[in-house]
Amino acid sequence: MHNRNLAPMTVEEVLDWLEEGRVSPAEAFALFRTIGERVEIANSQPKETQEKLKDVLAELDGLIGLTEVKQLVREIQAFVQIQKRRTEERLVTEPLVLHTIFRGNPGTGKTTVARILGRMFRHMGVLPRGHLVEVERADLVGEYIGHTAQKTREQIRKALGGILFIDEAYSLARGGEKDFGKEAIDTLVKAMEDHKQEFILILAGYTEEMNFFLQSNPGLRSRFPIHIDFPDYNAQELLAIAELMLEKRQYRLSEGARRRLALLIQRGLRNDSYTFGNARTVRNWIELAIRRQAVRLVQKPGEVTREDLMYIEAEDFGEGL
Amino acid sequence: MKACMIIGKANVGKTLFAVNFAGYLGVSRLDIDFTTPNGETYRRTLTQKEAVEELTSPNPHHTLGLQRLEIQMPGLKGKKRFALLDTSGLTDGIPEESMVRRAMAQTLAQVREAAVILHLIDASSVGKEGAVEAVGPVDWQVAQFGGMRTGYAILANKMDLPEAAAGLVQIRREFPGHVILPISALLKTGFAEVKQFVWRHL
Numbered sequence: 001m002h003n004r005n006l007a008p009m010t011v012e013e014v015l016d017w018l019e020e021g022r023v024s025p026a027e028a029f030a031l032f033r034t035i036g037e038r039v040e041i042a043n044s045q046p047k048e049t050q051e052k053l054k055d056v057l058a059e060l061d062g063l064i065g066l067t068e069v070k071q072l073v074r075e076i077q078a079f080v081q082i083q084k085r086r087t088e089e090r091l092v093t094e095p096l097v098l099h100t101i102f103r104g105n106p107g108t109g110k111t112t113v114a115r116i117l118g119r120m121f122r123h124m125g126v127l128p129r130g131h132l133v134e135v136e137r138a139d140l141v142g143e144y145i146g147h148t149a150q151k152t153r154e155q156i157r158k159a160l161g162g163i164l165f166i167d168e169a170y171s172l173a174r175g176g177e178k179d180f181g182k183e184a185i186d187t188l189v190k191a192m193e194d195h196k197q198e199f200i201l202i203l204a205g206y207t208e209e210m211n212f213f214l215q216s217n218p219g220l221r222s223r224f225p226i227h228i229d230f231p232d233y234n235a236q237e238l239l240a241i242a243e244l245m246l247e248k249r250q251y252r253l254s255e256g257a258r259r260r261l262a263l264l265i266q267r268g269l270r271n272d273s274y275t276f277g278n279a280r281t282v283r284n285w286i287e288l289a290i291r292r293q294a295v296r297l298v299q300k301p302g303e304v305t306r307e308d309l310m311y312i313e314a315e316d317f318g319e320g321l
Numbered sequence: 322m323k324a325c326m327i328i329g330k331a332n333v334g335k336t337l338f339a340v341n342f343a344g345y346l347g348v349s350r351l352d353i354d355f356t357t358p359n360g361e362t363y364r365r366t367l368t369q370k371e372a373v374e375e376l377t378s379p380n381p382h383h384t385l386g387l388q389r390l391e392i393q394m395p396g397l398k399g400k401k402r403f404a405l406l407d408t409s410g411l412t413d414g415i416p417e418e419s420m421v422r423r424a425m426a427q428t429l430a431q432v433r434e435a436a437v438i439l440h441l442i443d444a445s446s447v448g449k450e451g452a453v454e455a456v457g458p459v460d461w462q463v464a465q466f467g468g469m470r471t472g473y474a475i476l477a478n479k480m481d482l483p484e485a486a487a488g489l490v491q492i493r494r495e496f497p498g499h500v501i502l503p504i505s506a507l508l509k510t511g512f513a514e515v516k517q518f519v520w521r522h523l
Contacts, residue, residue: 011430011433014429015426015429015430016426018422018425018426018429019419019422019423019426020422021415021416021419021422022415023415024412024413024414024415024458024459025411025412025413025425025429025459025462026411026413026457026458026459026461026462027462028425028429029429029459029462029463029465029466030462030465030466032429032432032433032466033462033465033466033469036433036466036469087497090495092494093497095497095498096497096498125469128469128470160471161471194500194521195471196498196500197468197498197499198471
């Protein structure tokens with residue numbers, strides 16, 4: 001057995017060691033894997049080079065609200081970890097099927113959590129790349145016979161090694177039997193068999209629509225063992241999200257601005273909680289307020305202080321917005 | 322050119338599979354480029370029958386070095402050209418003969434570049450303790466390596482033998498999460514599925 005501390009660092013060194021009889025072929029393959037992982041990490045974006053699993057989980061914990069989602073993600077993480085350990089010990093393992101349904105209104109954090117899952121699975125060695133390919137009906141469904149399968153397969157190919165995230169997935173079932181959406185579903189189901197363990201499929205959409213979609217496609221339902229519900233944020237959580245977004249951009253809310261924003265959120269929730277858009281709407285408000293603050297400061301007579309540059313005032317949210 | 326590589330332990334039937342699979346894909350005269358462990362190359366043209374007779378043997382390590390065969394694979398839409406690479410058998414431990422070690426290093430040097438890896442396992446001797454072809458540590462490592470990439474499949478070979486059915490069950494249990502295709506290189510069964518898999522990953 002070779003000295004672990006002096007393990008070969010490159011493919012060429014591994015091959016030399018193999019030829020010299022210092023490692024067995026089995027050990028050489030194991031070394032290939034560790035070198036491969038090292039190369040892969042080195043090739044990925046620099047900001048992720050130092051990232052570890054605990055950083056990813058810390059980011060998950062940093063999300064506002066989503067208590068049940070976080071708990072479920074932790075459960076999945078523990079399950080995967082234990083199954084991997086059991087494989088190492090050659091114990092019987094549950095098949096690692098991680099295809100997931102995300103149910104919830106727009107702006108409730110589905111895409112954000114999907115991205116975190118991708119990175120989490122990459123760090124756990126479940127997915128080699130862990131990237132997220134985000135698509136919707138138009139990216140999958142074609143215009144003539146055969147076109148859909150081709151388009152869908154292309155997206156699956158792009159997602160290999162990572163996550164294929166289909167937003168508003170229920171729309172694949174609209175249009176009934178003759179619609180090409182069905183062809184997309186069939187292609188997806190086939191890919192889930194052919195590329196087992198090579199990618200994870202996440203279907204996302206409104207709760208009601210997704211429930212109906214799964215009921216009308218029982219074959220599909222059985223292939224998604226994990227269901228995650230994304231509840232709407234309450235007013236308090238939305239305000240916290242807004243403040244976090246501003247903090248990341250190095251802005252702050254004045255007392256008046258905070259009251260105005262809280263009012264706007266309450267009004268939004270009261271008027272139409274279904275299409276309110278949750279965090280996404282809040283983000284749009286914030287971005288609008290930042291632009292308005294800029295206009296206000298440019299027009300301001302006299303000197304603009306550091307304080308001025310940081311604070312968002314009530315008037316930046318406009319009257320009715 | 323993309324390569325489809327056949328790897329596995331000694332005596333699991335890699336060469337017989339390579340020759341018969343080439344035949345299945347419509348190649349009757351095989352132009353085979355040999356690379357010896359010392360790096361010398363030469364080409365030979367053989368018929369199917371000659372190839373089976375000369376290149377395969379019931380003794381381990383009959384194939385030393387790489388045997389490369391260019392193939393045009395016909396499919397529903399057009400053809401795909403690829404190189405079928407037959408390789409020297411892998412061992413669990415460190416082999417004594419330097420030639421065998423060098424031949425295995427040749428295999429590993431190619432494996433990272435291959436678009437498709439077909440990992441042959443002898444389904445008839447999965448549990449045969451002490452047999453060179455029985456499933457062992459090198460198979461585990463190859464599977465773990467294969468699991469990190471696309472285009473990796475396990476071919477459970479020798480399904481024509483009576484012990485193989487039980488062996489296949491055991492292979493499925495011991496290599497969960499991998500594509501496992503039962504074949505008989507001798508009787509050329511299961512080749513349609515292999516072709517489909519190779520086509521998809523080229």
